[in-house]
Amino acid sequence: MLDLAIEERKDFVYTKSKQRKALKCDTDSISGAVSQRACVYCGARVVLNPITDAVHLVHGSIGCASYTWDIRGSLSSGSELYRNSFSTDLKEQDVIFGGEKKLTKAIEELVQKYRPRLVFVYSTCVVGVIGDDLEAVCRAMAAKHNIEIIPVQSSGFVGNKSMGYRAACDSLLRLIEPRRGQKIVKRKNCLNLMGDFNLAGETWIIKEYLNRMGLALNVAFTGDAKYETLKTATQASLNIVQCAGSMMYLAKKFEEKYGTPFLRVSFVGIEDTVESLRRIAKAINDQEVYEKTEELIAVEMEKTIPVIQEYGKALQGKKAAVYVGGGFKAISLIKQFKELGIEVVMIGTQTGGPEDYAAINDLVEEGTVILDDANPAEIERFTLEKGAHLLVGGVKERPLAYKLGLAFIDHNHDRKHPLCGFDGAVNFAREVYSTVCSPVWKYV
């Protein structure tokens, strides 16, 4: 067992060896450990925010809305309403006397000004404690204005970020439920994409692949989604799930309620993109779709592989450390680094589950450090001990990598370039090259 300063952290970290070990994960962060995780509200907001024509109203004091105003790279083909951050901005008086009245007035004001058809009301810590009845306020206002107002139970203390994903999925399930008596007609060759947030247009890239395969993207959860299209979600005949950490719950519930099967996919890296496209074609089970898929793969591979190989030449033998949010990304990244001749020597996630870590364990070499809910001290220690040349992470990890003299890859929701599919794989290879082979390292 690795020697760590904080005793309780020992169960969350291990070095891969012949003996397989179960990693402790998917539980509360340890006090004082400087976790890189955010909270329930963050999880919920990340998942729902890409819905473009919704009002996203944060019921609480100002900070929660300030720190989440237009910080994500999700793109829209229509409304820009989601890029605003609305808050009830609770003050001391509201905390003492309750915030329901203020919430009611806030919804009135927003409905008047923007005429939305959909409003999400996010609960925050303070609201969870003072016990405002979000459900009642939302129901009353929805009835009054004849629109949908959905409360999101995302008080920060009720769990970790994964709990926020679940709260968001529960809200989505409410939203897509067909009206009573409405018959569900499934459309052939029509798919929903789950767990893609249209960062830098990624949903659009996947949509284009599906179209070239002779398939239609019905609606994405939640990249570039809008009220109208979300309402048609039950018409899809298959759900493909990318970010399983946030959306597996939705996919399972969907299957349970509407009998729609789901398929796990990942468009991160060439290997997983190709495999996912083939698995979709197989699930559709149509000769024409199958042929078109192979054609798509052949055309794209021919364009992509030489570029990636060229970058790979300069990157052979380099070592990478990975610390990202979700399990699917971590798993795909191990394979994607292999495509570039790079070995992953440290890998961890904020919200991965036992299955994710089992898959990670199987993919990495012996000696690789695997860790859940890591902190800066652990990232510092293991990147250095393992001799990593680069780190993959988000905004908080970037300056740490740079201070340690490591190259860095931004794999977060703020990025401005797509990293999915074939184009994304080229972007990724270029980004790795641009940071690992930069001349600046000669001077440090």
Added chain:
Amino acid sequence: MSETNTHFRNVNENPCNMCMPMGGILALKGIEKTMVIIHGSQGCSTYMRRHISEHFNEPVDVASSSLNEKGTVYGGEENLKKGLDNLRKVYHPDFIGILTTCLAETIGEDIERIAQEYVRERDLSQDLVVAVPTPGYGGTHTEGYFLTIRRIVAKLAKKTQKHSRINVIIPNISPADIRELKRILSLMDIGYILLPDFSDTLDAPYSRLYRKIPEGGTPLAHIKAMSGAMATVELGITVDDSLSAGKYLEDEYGVPLYRLPLPMGIENTDLFLKTLGEITGKGVPKVLELERGRLLDSMIDSHKYNFQGRCAVFGETELVYAISTTCLENGIFPAVIATGSRNERLGALLAKSLQEGGSNYVLLNDTDFAHIREQCKIMKVNLAIGSSEGRYLTEREGIPLVRVGFPVHDQVGGQRILSLGYQGTMAFLDRITNTLLDNKHQNYRSSLYRKYFVG
């Protein structure tokens, strides 16, 4: 001229401020060998770290007591104590700040008692831990910042021998600005205790050896000695007495307090140097006189271009005051002046100069960006000055933005933006003038063509 606020509205649409603990973190990051723990749910510390990291491009480690449902129902005392134990094991700090959140305050955590009990139980120095109540609903990051400084001083300052240094208490300014203040003080040969000093901790040079707590910050021994200083210069004219560390030192230890605006612009910088001279008897060195002369020269060179500017100034009160007065000195009229804080002083302080400016203006207290945007349209503003959040005004209204203040997260170098002293003012004014000129160059051919040729 008018003063409005948004109290009649029930929605804050695109916030112009952050919450109290954010300010607390910034203040504590300016103390030597210090670590911070946020008592609340896990998200608060992470969001704030992320925001601060983006501005400074530095690792920003802040612990959290990671309160869960159980802690919320039965009290978070055990969590907090365990958190303190854990962060001490990893960071070995000489000083720890505990900041509360909405959650901790709403469930009624008595952090002062918990902090005292903690050091007693672990047999540690009483001076190791400071606890600051910073509920998110209690004020903005500006109030959180000043309150935290006051609490740190109240905790550490002890009756001490008089000495010849002066205290300099600063608002949230860039590391580059802090370094400029220190340069000026050194040029004048004045001994000082500057609080808080995050010029190194949040803008650390690259070095091979990584330190979990970066070097720098105001030394604890210096803070202890603030009670014996010759005087306190607090760059905080908009700060309420109850949040003022300078006021505390005056009331408790009789240290004379001089409250001054940030030294930005000719008048404010002159006043700063004059006051320093009065306190210490030191004169203004030649170097600074030359810098003043160059600033005047640049002001004359640019004055006609600057006259074209009608600006919106938004952000933290001290910076808003200093920018507004600097603009007025240069014929750039601040038509919209806005802050997310509830602050009565700002309007009163600016009223006279703004009225002399001869044009209409609005002063927005406790406001948001939707309101600022509306007012910018009405007041025909052609330049915005403030943090990166102002990019919203650029995107929606085409108003160019000159970035200054916190946070600057959509460009690099937020920590290096220099705006204080004669040199800083000159750099600031050049950025303003050049933005106005760029705008002119981009538009004048087509607008004159439309006006006179097309007709």
